[in-house]
Amino acid sequence: MLDYITSYLKSDTTPGQAGNFFWAFVYILLIFLGLSVAVIAMNWLERKILAHMQVRLGPMRVGPHGLLQPIADALKLLIKEDIMPAEADPVVFWIAPLIVVITAFTVFIVVPFGPTHAVTDMNIGVLFMLGVSSLSVLGIVTAGWASNSHYPLIGALRSSAQMVSYEIAMGLAVISAVLMTSLNTDGTGTLSMIGIVQAQQAQQTWFIFKFFPLGLIAFFVFAVAMVAETNRAPFDLPEAESELTAGFHTEYSGFRWSLFFLAEYSAMIAVSSIAVTLWLGGWMRPFPHWLTGETWDLVFSLFPGVTFVLLALITFYSTIRMPKHPYFRVQTIGLAGFGAVLGLIGLLLFVPPVRDRIQDIYWFAVKVAGFMYLYIWYRGTFPRYRFDQLMKVGWKVLLPIGLGVLIVTGILGVVLS
Amino acid sequence: MQPVATTFFFYFLSAVTVISGIAVITRRNPVHSALALIVALLGQAGLYLMLYAPFVAGVQIILYAGGIMVLFLFVIMLVNIERAQKEEQFNKQWIVGIVAALALGVLFVLVYMKGKGLFPQTVAQLPEGENTQGIAMLLYRDYMFAFEIASLLLLVAIIGAVVMAKKRI
């Protein structure tokens, strides 16, 4: 048994390919937990960052600086009454959130957090991710239909049209990145998520800089399409609050609603991971071929620990700035404790074996976090598109650009090889 | 990687496909039928995976389950279902149906009786990694002409659809 467990650690493949069920299960569990934590953190961060963009404080009451607010929200959602409209189609109403949340989590089994840090690596990795995430629209459409109400129905119709149209632009952008993987010495491309990152490693460039500005344009097309795919501002028409109250999930409440919420955020993380894998070099640290040598390796491997220590220092600074009133004593102690935990994690990340194992995951997470910040930033800045304008952008702007980039990439690939 | 519990998965996926296929034609509510059809398509995708054809499975999911079925649902939602349910069902072709079912049944029985000689005993082993490349080679090298003709046909169909839809706009 012990051999079974340790044997995988020495191998250099993913547990799925190694056929190691124990570790595959551990990875699934870790990803599920990590994702849930990320969604909770994202919930808090979005409210805080958006609040600070809008000259207000955001959640401040539950816990110091509102740190416990997501937990309070989750509790509220769980104990809330679960209402199903009388005229709703009960089975479909029940299944719809499940479809959305299952597809949102399933895509993560091929996301490569590192060369070996993925549940499995598939020959058709990207295709699998796009395919499974395209299934989530089914959940949205059925949710809108099953509610048997006008606003959700309009939201569902908008969402299905929107997601089907933007999938095409997204697919074209993805294909041009996949085409770039074939421009190495042996001339065979790959759809595997790990293979794509390795191709970037072999070609010594992130695909965003490949054939400048071709890679950048393809990335731009993908970056716009992915915001539309996840129904986020400025493309949040399916749930446009000011028009359709809440769009397809108007009739949902309590736990079922929280499933939609969970799915939306994990879908955001999923598409961001695709973008990071395809264009931003996945788990690679910055400048892997320029800043080489032992010293640079050491410097970059210290980043994770430094980040957490910095976060801890910020937390301690906020602890000092807490009001001195006895009412805030518990909160102050809690904040200090939170800082201490962050600091301890930071120190743990300085230990060499941990440091080396965590590095890939760290760089991947940092890149994804950048996208998450962009999502919040968009929401704070842009008004919402109207439906016809949305379609115009999808079909008349992104689609031709995507096609053009694909053709030019193909021609360049043939000419150069 | 070695396949695990092949027999179990084969029968499981087959059962899922067949049961949901039956559900497609027995449900009166078209949305339920469509959802059952999606499950059937997913079961089929699973069967493709078992045949070491991951690319076909992926395309099956992305095109049929994710794309076409969404459009199906889209259309169904625009239809007034209560009225559609009162509408007379298309049962006029039952003679054709019986003939077709009988022919299919005979075929099944024949295959079952002397199936042993019809199929190769051992499955041709294709390395897992080369399935996608294999399809690409077939489509874009060996059968390039046929493939392009098919795409042209589809283009004509798209243009036709646009022209027909344009009248209403």
Next chain:
Amino acid sequence: MTERSSHLELEQADKTYLDSNELIINMGPQHPATHGVLRVILKLDGEKVLGTECVIGYLHRGVEKIAENRTYTMFNPYVDRMDYVAAVSNGLGYCEAVEKLLNVEAPSRAKYIRVILTELNRLASHMLWLGTHALDIGAITPLFYTFRDREEILKIFEKYCGARLTTHAFRIGGCQYETYDGFEEDVTKFLKFVTPKIDEYEQLLTTNRIWVERTRGVGVISAADCKALGVTGPVLRASGVKWDLRKAQPYAAYSDFDFEIPTGQSGDTYDRYLVRMQEMRQSLRIIEQAVGKIPDGPIMAKVPKVMKPPVGEVYHSIEAPKGELGYFIVSDGSTQPYRVRVRPPSFVNLQALDQMVRGQLVADVIAVIGTLDIVLGEVDR
């Protein structure tokens, strides 16, 4: 669906069931973007609006009837509750109408105070409009910026008369309160503070591609239609008509100031946005001039304790932030008005909604309701 019969009947199904995708949708009275309790019944073909019907009255309090049972002085605070985001303008209109009826004139210091407060109120009203309008179109940030700056105006109101929203700042015959110490400094400081802020709003929206696409060509109304429907205020001016009561029939002390009337050309939502932004700048100009030359003197004219205006009637209208706000008061010589009729700009402007959104999309209905800048307290009274 609607329990109430509406003139928007669904087209009878004469085609196959595939074509019956016209639906009637009920927007409001509980809806995040109808600015209160407006209920709009929409007839849609997919997302296209085929017709609308407004149902109002959810906030009806019978303000006009109440007036008949109150003395002239007692009714004054009620008018603040009509357009509650521009309470000062309402008070100004009412006080001036009664003054006209009594044939008294407020002293010039009172008039200047009135102008300053009214223009500040116009700024506050436009700020609230901008924030909610942008929020309706999906830009959530401007709302918080405008509310931050509107707060400074409300602070000045609070310092002046103790109330922030329903100010009840004026009395018949002048003002109740002398300006507090440092009033001028506060206002000047506010002017300095707010000028760059308006540029900030414009930076967020004016050249924002999505904002321009969402507003340009949306809810177009021509000058002729505006006149036919009685639409006034920024909506009329954005259609190219240079009509502002502050210039056309100067009241209070407006004839003393130098300011311009911004107008638009195309009469679409984007032009209305630009006109209101310009109006905010013009208001700042007026306030600056008024603070600079505010005269000394009494703040109340001599009015009798018990007001018994002579028998007669009067119509007086002012340029409220939303358009022409008129008061028609009939006196029977007693202490209570015989009849008070209010011509609220929101109510009249709301009439244009149907014409402006017909043939456009659902999302445009929201944009147009926002751009009309209605306050349901004033529509329903």
